Amino acid sequence: MLLEEFENVPGVIEPTDKQILEPGQICDTIILSFNGQIIERLLESDAVRPGGHLKSLNGLHSWYIYQQGDIEVAVMLALIGAPMTVGQLEELAARGFKNFIVLGSCGVLDRGIAADRIILPAAALRDEGTSYHYAPASPEIAYDEVLLAKMEAIFDKHNIEHIRTKSWTTDAFYRETPDKVKRRLAAGAKVVDMEASAIMAWSQFRKTKVYQFFYTADYVDHHNRTWDARHAERIADAMTFFTVALTIAKELER
Template sequence: MPLFTDFDPEEGLISPGFEKLGLALPEYAVMAFLSERHIQSFAEAHEGYQAGKFMSLTKNFPVWVVKIGEEEVTLIQAPAGAPAAVLMEERLFAYGTEKLLTVGCCGALTDLPENTFLPVKEAFRDEGTSFHYLPESDSIVLDEEPLAHIEEIFAKRNIPCMPCTVWTTDAFFRETKEKIEQVKEAGCQAVDMECSALAACARFRGKTFAQILFTADTLASMRHDERNWGKDSRNASLALAMEAVLGM
């Protein structure tokens, strides 16, 4: 019996706010696929305080609230992989987030230099989580207004960026030559593991969402080159995301 072909819009039996943490988070949030050290250092440098924590079976995630200009922005580490990342996203929405920007690295599928910034315009849904939030389709097109605003921020800072189409996959070690050729033919320039699911969840919940990627490793030549895993972009990407989220 096929279990996963029909989208069910009914609310789940478990609420994202079931823990009743009593948090009242700001309207804006950034979820970063970066180390705890990067996130804590940024928070402490910007009048940040720990508002609470989201707990899981394997680790706890500090929830920081950071001052950016006159606004407060939630900042939290994102776990890797679509199911875990969406679990974190749902909790943010449950406790007050209305506008979410995620930031992290990706693999290049085309001849893109390392540390190229790629605001996402479309994500192909090669993961399972998004199909619990939206009807079946090959891809999800992200909201145009947040994307345009992000491009303006990069232009203002004189930092090049290229809106991209990303292939979101669950299987890091199953990125085969044939699959890469297929997604490149469909227009994908990069690969990640979360974007399409995060975008689907946000749309289901009626929230604003955008994602900024930066290139790390590459599969452009049909062999894996780790390069330097995009390390030179980690600090800059977080600062840009914290600025960009405020205009979404």
């Protein structure tokens, strides 16, 4: 099987190659949001200044510097999908960022979980391809317990309600069939995303510090074989979740 060919050796192309690197302002911590509205709101508020960029065939992918008091962090739009996200993390780590706070929405498999709830992914089912190049083959991967405990302690300190559970990471959101959903629920996954298992594998392979959380959005209704976007239930302002990420960043700075 191709996905069982994990090799713990350098690649032909490494993110530290000089031709990939570009100058830019680096902070210890960068917040990566999958929600473009958060970045748009920050740019509209003049709360950020240009920091630097990554390059791809799609163009430039910019990060910005956000300052609040004596806290200074970078913020950036996260690229959707496991291969894109991990490639982005690789190049940001090569530039010198040390702490990665990643936030975005997730789908819900367990209809008992309401919209706008914060999720800590304690583990993820590996239904994508990228993680298998960063960790030996296995059905699932666990979040680094030290990092998870640190993030949970921050949430408890600031009375941020959250749910700790397993996620199902899949590349193919149009192939979340009812029977697959049932099997993923039976395996302990209550939410679904597109990047978490790959991010966990990358973080452990590169020995980096990633603090990832989700906020719940749509419901994959396998009972009625339909998709419930739950727009009426999703009333939280997107900046509420940026504030959570900023709380983590401030605690890391301390």
